Amino acid sequence: MQQIKNISIVGFGLVGRAMAAYFQSKGLEIRQILVRKKPIESTPFNFITQIELLEPCDLLLVCVNDDALFDLIPKLPKSQWITYTSGAIGLDVFGNAPHVSVFYPLQSFAFLREDAMAQIPILIETQSIEQLPVLKNFALEYFDTCNEMDSASRAKLHLAAVFANNFTNHMMTLATDYCQVNQLDFSLLKPLVLETAHKWMQKDANELQTGPAIRGDEKVLEKQMISLKGSMLDIYQTMTKAIQEYYKNK
């Protein structure tokens, strides 16, 4: 079976940087990094700014945002095995292009701790059946978990992540701002938040639900609603209704 002994990378944003640093630290040869503009800081990498300068490599890892991906993929050499890191874009977008595959690291890379890299679940998809074991072996050489997942399932998992990560994060933003406006120390909530996250690793969240909505504590619900306005009020009402409906028949 073919083995991936070297890669090149396209993009040096959050994902490209993290991948380059991680693979490099693990001893993988990184031939070139294609970017629009070379970074000013000193790095150990060989940057190029023109597609024409790309040399063949075992795998070209494309770490650009979704919009750039549409334009870029058709411009890359068809003789080159390409894999991109986007979770939201289905392989069908690029038509019958067997040289294109997916290597989706299911993680948010902003301020990611370096020692969290190995635990990132890698979701892969290929159009050629021969590529699948090669890509899987490659992933498992550097990451603990690699699953094959088709574009439709990946899109659904991405939607679950919107709820589990993006929406929870905005809840935290609103709680943080509310504390600040009311001169309360948000850090008092941190042990609660961190413990709850650890519980999510062990238990189904629906076993952990607490608060006035599930208790049906109308006095507190009304008092809290009166004190809110704007987005926070909308969210309070929507979430309270959702929680009460969810547990109505349980």
Next chain:
Amino acid sequence: MQQIKNISIVGFGLVGRAMAAYFQSKGLEIRQILVRKKPIESTPFNFITQIELLEPCDLLLVCVNDDALFDLIPKLPKSQWITYTSGAIGLDVFGNAPHVSVFYPLQSFAFLREDAMAQIPILIETQSIEQLPVLKNFALEYFDTCNEMDSASRAKLHLAAVFANNFTNHMMTLATDYCQVNQLDFSLLKPLVLETAHKWMQKDANELQTGPAIRGDEKVLEKQMISLKGSMLDIYQTMTKAIQEYYKNK
């Protein structure tokens, strides 16, 4: 200054149990535990079921739910220093009752790890100025953090916790169920969720926001909305609007 050398507890639910076990493990004398009905399991505690059998103690820790609290407090001896563990109920509810105070552990006790107990922030409030340092010293003997906080601020912090804990938990419930219905392995999302929670300890959540709403990725937003219905659709729309309004002018 008076020192609290022994306590009794009212209630043996999640909070009462955790407090009894923790204080006992730290060597504090627990005289009696007043309950409606003695637990069947064997415990090292001295249970009573009638208020009249309560003996005087340095501090009576009342760990009952909010509804029971209203009925119970007036029935307890006025000569006894009482402190209750509810965050939502203001001291004003009990009128001018200097023997009543608040000892609010800001944590959710369901499935709480034992070694998380010491990190629970304790929020205290007393009506007598002499009690304040006594209660504070007592709290700090067993817990890392103790802050004085009045009922109005405590109610606001409780509201922030509804967003930071109760609503985020329901998001996780919806994400879990969505994965289950679609035969996706929710555990693939766990490293993402846990890392994000660790980031919340270090960074303001608004620096971490990602996802289609903040990117203004209309294609993905529309596709995701079409695939949802019921509560999940309501929440998706409310949260997307809230996120887009929040970052509009940033």
